[in-house]
Each structure stands twice: as C-alpha cells, then as structure tokens.
Amino acid sequence: MTKPALSFERKDSAIELDDRFEKTSFLTLPAEIRTQIWKLVFNPEQSYQDAFSCPRCTDAPQALQEHYWASSYLQPLLTCRQFYQDAHLLAFSRTTFVIRNPYTVLDIAGRINSTLRPTQISSLRSIAIISEARHFRQMHHWRTHAFGIPALNLEDMTIILHRSSYWHYLFDFNVMMTQMLRDFNGVKKICFIRNYARVKPHFHTWFNRFVGAMMRLDRNERFAKRECRVEKTWWNWEFDGSKQTATLIKARAKDAELDVEAYDQLMAPMMEWLKESMEVEEYDPDPGSRLGVW
Template sequence: MPRTKSCTSSALLTLPAEVRIAILEYVFDDNLHKSGLKYDGRSGALAIDERYSANDSLQALLTCRLIYLDGGIVAFSKTSFTMSSLFGSIPDRLSVLHTKQIEAVRNIAFVADARQFRGLVDWRRYPFSMPNVRLDRLTVILHPSSSWHYLFDFTSGVVELLRDLHNVRRIFIIRNSARVKGSFKTWYNRLIGMIMKVDHHERYEKSPPNPEKVWWRWSYDEVAQSLCLEAQPPKPAMDEESYMLMMQPPLEEWKVSVENEEWNPDPRSRMMYY
C-alpha cells in the first residue's frame, strides 16, 4: 500500500475515535458489494472482473496516518482481495500485513489451475495453512486458459480437506468459462457424491468412527456456473438407521442432479454413492 500522508487539521480528525470509526464503517460499507467478480450480460455466468483492484477500494486509508490506523481493520474486513496471477502467493501477500490486519480479512479469491489445487488439498485444517485467517468467503476461480482442468484428479483430496477445514464460512468455486474435463456440473456431482460416501464410511465402517469436524451445505447455480459450500456444525453421533433417514433428502436431491446430467464418456466423472 502507498505511504500515507501526515495528518492535517480536519473536522473529522477532531472527532472522538469511536465516532471516526463509525464514519469509516459507513465509508467502507460499499466495498461489501464489490466481490471482484462480474456477470456475463448474456449468459449470466460468473467470471473474474479483470478491472477490479482491492487497492482502489482502500484509497480512503491514504488520507492520513490517523485515518489509516482508525480505519484499517474496518476496511480490510469489508474488502475482497483477489489474487489474479497464477504465480503469486497469498501467504506471501498476507505476510506483509500486521497480525490484526490479517485477522480482519474476510474475503479472499484466487485464480486456480492444477498447481493451486494441489496446494489447496494440502491445507488440512486452515485456509492457506494459516490459523489466524478467518474467512466469510473463499472463492476459487478456475483459470480460463486453453488447457483442460482435470478437477476429478483432486476430488478425494478436496473431500478430505473439507472434513476438517475450519475458519471458512462459505466456499465458492467459479467455472469462469474454463474448460473442465468431464464438465463442471459432473464434477460437482462427483464431489457431493464422494462427500456423502466418505462420510458414511468414516462413521460406520471404520473403528473407531471418524466423523467429520465440519459438515457442508451444498448448492449449484446452473446459470452462474458456480458451486457453493456453506459450513455447518458436524452431525451428531447416531445409529446408522437414523443417519440414513437424515441423509435421505440430500441423497435424493443428488440423484436427481446426477440423472439430469448427460452421459459422459469419461469414466472418472461417474460414481455411485453406495
């Protein structure tokens, strides 16, 4: 971030700190409506907004050092930060921030190809393996290159990650016009099917049982070409019959989604739950 200016006399700067912060809350509220994504006017699909820059949304902090100190935490909590380069590192970018600023960040998006997905499945417990990162929204945007994305190669790793991923409230994966081998919707069905299959196996076919630490509510937006996972509390311990009754609605919904997909010759895109 550019160097802040020295504070000069101003009516705003003479106000009590809590009043200044309340005003800055209002100033940065507009950032909540800027996600770094845009909708295609004709298809309605989501795509990365190449013109978006988090720096543009933080310009008010450059007014002076006092405004920067007062409003920094507020601004970082309301601003979406996007890594559009495949060669950048979000942990490296975050490392230049103060600890309190890192803890304030709530929305991060990054463009991904196979390298980013390999890194993602190795996070294990926290986003970017950083315990002090607590996100309301994590967005993974597929890179729209001429190469195919083989997302099926990462399905089992993503499922394992999700079972114990803390400090993330919602995960979005955006197709972004990328070419996905086997189709993006088919991969979504494969992912959800494996989530349910692994969950059942870990609960009732393993000794001792290994229930999930985090459960997820899933949805797919056909128009936007995106999927959403919302973190939920883990399911309680229960007998298998009760578990099967509880899982029947999402299982039936998943079966309908699978049946609506066209048959795909790629065998990696086909999977039965039981």
Template sequence: MAGAPEYQMIHCYVFPKKTLPCSDIDTRNMDACIPYPDARLQSNEEVNFLALPAEIRIQILEHVFNDNILNDGFKDRNINGGIILDDNYTIRQYFQPLMTCKQIYHDGILLATNRTHFVTNSLFIANNIPERLSILHPKQIQAIRSFTFVADARHFRRLQDWGNSPFGVSQLRLDTLTIVLHRSSFWHYLFDFTSSLVHLLRGLQNVRRLVFVHNQARVKGSFKTWYNRLVGLILKTDHYNRYMNIPACLENVWWEWSFDDVAQSFCLEAKSARPWVGEQEYMLQIQPLMMALKESIETEEWNPDPRAHNGA
C-alpha cells in the same frame, strides 16, 4: 522509511462547531451529522475532522467503506455462461481513503480490510498467498472476511497441504473463500483432485462458505458433473468413516451444498458436525440428500440430442 506507506496529505472536511452537537448525534443515522447551509449560522470556529471523538470518526469511516462490500470482483451476472472474474479488479482503489493521513489510516485500516473483497487474479501471486499474508499485522489478517484466488492444477494440489486452516494460515477467519478456475486454452482435470478435496473438507476450519466458480474455463467432464461427483464422494466418505471404520471417525465440519446454474458456481456452507447415530437412522437422514443428488446427476448427464438415443 523503506516499506512505509506513502501518505498524501490533504485537508480533511471541517464542520462548523455549532452544527455538530456531539451529545445529540444519532449514530444510527450519520446523515444527521452533515450540516446544511444555514445563513443564520455565523461562527468562525471550526473543528477539524481529526479532532472529533474516535467513535464518531469510526462511524463516518463505516459509511466510507460500506460500498466496498458491493463489488466482489466478478462481472457478467445474470448472463448465460456464468459469472467471470474481472481481470481489472484491484483492491487499491478501495483503500485510497486511508492515504489521507496517518490518523485516518490507523482508524480505518481494520475496517477497510474487513469490508473489502481480497482478490488474487494472478496465478503467480496465488502461489505465494501465505508469504504475502505474512507481511500483514496479525489483527489485519484476522480482519479479512472475503478472499478469492484463481487456481489451476498447481493450486488444487496444494489444497491437501492446508491442514485445518485456509492456506495453512491459522489467523484467517473467512466468511467466504472463493476458488476461481483459471480461464485459458488448457483443460482442467478436476476429477483428479476430488478425493483430496473431500479429505480437506472434513477438517477445514475458519471458513463459513467455500465457493467454486467455473469462470467459463475448460473443464473435462463438465463443471457440474464434477460438482455431483464431489457431493457423492462426500456422502460416501462420511458413511465409510462412520460405520466401516473402527473406531468411527466423524468429520469436524459438515457442509451443505448448492449449485447456481446461472452463475455456474457452487457453494459449500459450513455447519456443525453431525452427531453419531445408528446406521439406519443415518440413512434416513441423508435420504433427501441422495435423492437430490440423483436428480442433479440425471439433469446433468441427459443429452437432449435425439441422435444419442436412436443409435445414430
């Protein structure tokens, strides 16, 4: 059938029936279910993996797909210059167990989707993410928890079209959405998109963490300087909409931010919207944020070259 997945039929692992007493299984430790050679066990009866109760099959598949979480598609961690996207990363290898047979596919497809980092390292594919997601079943879209895509100016322009959902796809419920700067000989002019990004952040739903990765790309004005300006505009816009706008317009989501100097990335973590308070109390609440931003700006913009300070 056109479009149907191809299955490679292989024999599933079989367990001697006497070594798998289902009533005594401790599901917290599936290692106990794996039989060890025992010369005393003499039985010609075998039970196929697919004949096991669904709950046990799912427990086993959880162990199969647990390691998928460990590889997020990045490499060169703890190395100067920051993490970079692994161009050879593909999710195909992490879905291989599903190709065993149809039953395992149906048992494990949502689990594999939930545990695997979806990474789009092609600019062309990143332009068509909503269309590509549309071919999936809605439950599979809802199971995706981590999504990474590489971006240039075209993708940053499209952020303002998302509305309140990532990519404009309301079924997505992401734990982490990562935007990776495309690495090439061209420069990124990220300051052109700061205002539209702040507007997006005030209403973006269904994303717990939004991460931006430098990826050793060429950024005019530096990546951290852009981060500082983004944070500054978040604070400025929030104050304006609370106390200069009539009526006050509060954000739907408040974000906590942090910069990772080693990875050369920064993270925005979604929090509940801040309640309305008097302006004086509000200024006291955000004072620590303003001080932290001031220190970050001073660190970023300080030039250690003495010629920058002696007129040379």
C-alpha cells in the same frame, strides 16, 4: 450637570460565533459515527459483486472482472495517517482481495505473513485465488486452515478456475479435497467459480460427483471402520447453473451418536438433492469423453 458618556461593549459577531460554535470536521465526530460512515465507504457486498459480476451482463455466468483491484477500494486510507490508523483494519475486513498471479498463489502463506502484520491478517475476511492443477494439489498441504494460516478467519474463500486453452480435470482432486474438508476450519463459505474455464467433465457433473464423494466418505468414516471417525466440519452445498458457481457452506458437525438408521434418515434430503441435480446435469462438452475415447 453634564450627563456621563454612554459606553458600549464592542462585540465582533465573527469572533463571537467562533467562540460559541466549534468547527466540526470528520475527525471531530464521535468514534461510533465515524465507524458507521466507514462501513458505508467500505461495502463488502459491493466489493465482492464488483470483483465477480458484470453489471451490464444480466443472467450471465460469474467471472473475474479484469478491472477489479482491491487497491482501488482502499484508496480512502491514503487520505492521511489518521484515516489509515482509524479504518485500515475495518477496510481489510470488508474488501475482497484477489490474488491473480499464479506464482504468488503457490506461496500465498509466505507472502501474506511477510507483507501483513498479525492484526491485519486476522482482519481479512474475503480472499479469492486463481487456481489450476498445481494449486489444487497444493491444497493438500493446507491441512485444517486456508492457505495453512491458522490466524485467518474468512467469511468466504473463492476459488476461480484459471481461464486458458487447457482443460481442468477436477475429478483428480476430489479425494484429496473431501478428506481435507472434514477437518477444515477458519472459512465459512467456499465458492468455486468456473470463470468460463474449460472443465472436463462438465462443471455441474464434477460438482455432483464431488458432493457424492463427500457423502460417501462421511458414511464410510462413520460405519465402515472399526473406529468411528466423525467429521469436525460438515458442509451444505449449492449449485447455480446460470452463474456457473458451486458453493460449500460451513455447517455444524453431525451428531456423533447417530446410528445407521438415524443417519440415513438425516441424509435423505441431501441424497434427494443430489439425485435431482444429477438428472439435470449437462453433458461433457467434449463428445470424445462420452464415446469412450478418453
């Protein structure tokens, strides 16, 4: 009797591997993992640092870096439509946008509203503008929100002084800005960067007087009028002489029921800071202002 022929089922190893293991790509990863990767790609601290800090300049004043452009940080979004759809709002929220053109700054609200969709506007977190006298005067029309756009919810707004042969007379805008900031909303931090600009009097001197004006206005609004007008927003402040930056940090409004004694006790540490800051402030670089010429 003849033995039956043995039959073997053919198995192609390559086909078998394809059947058992699916190909993995970035787009097949879970959404949570893709989001974590995007957060590494779009780093807000790195973006802001690259915009205003020179890595080779240790202990140098902060200044706008000419090589910085937000578009270079958004280049990964150009890979494909799926990348853009998935990550553009996250990318917008983690990139510092610098508006350099002084004419664009004058109509920044119109440009933003005409260029970006509402969801994109509300995703913005960091905007910097180059400013001179006409831009400071325009801030009066912002009222309660940055650039007059209620949809903005910024982590930081950076005001870069325009570097030119002209002097900045920032004292001229102290009254307007201190009044505006009492009701200002939608910004957690406002940073003024000197940017090697010419400021009269000195940048540190201006900021001390600005803080003093803010404290004086607050006390007058509370106790020097028949009707107490409490601020909606209060600001803490910092000054960095080495970086030549002045920063306002949003804080909770103070208690409306404070009496004069409790109010003065609360403000005492701030007054002490201002006193110490004024003791070490630099002189105006222009001797004519100290001699009474101006």
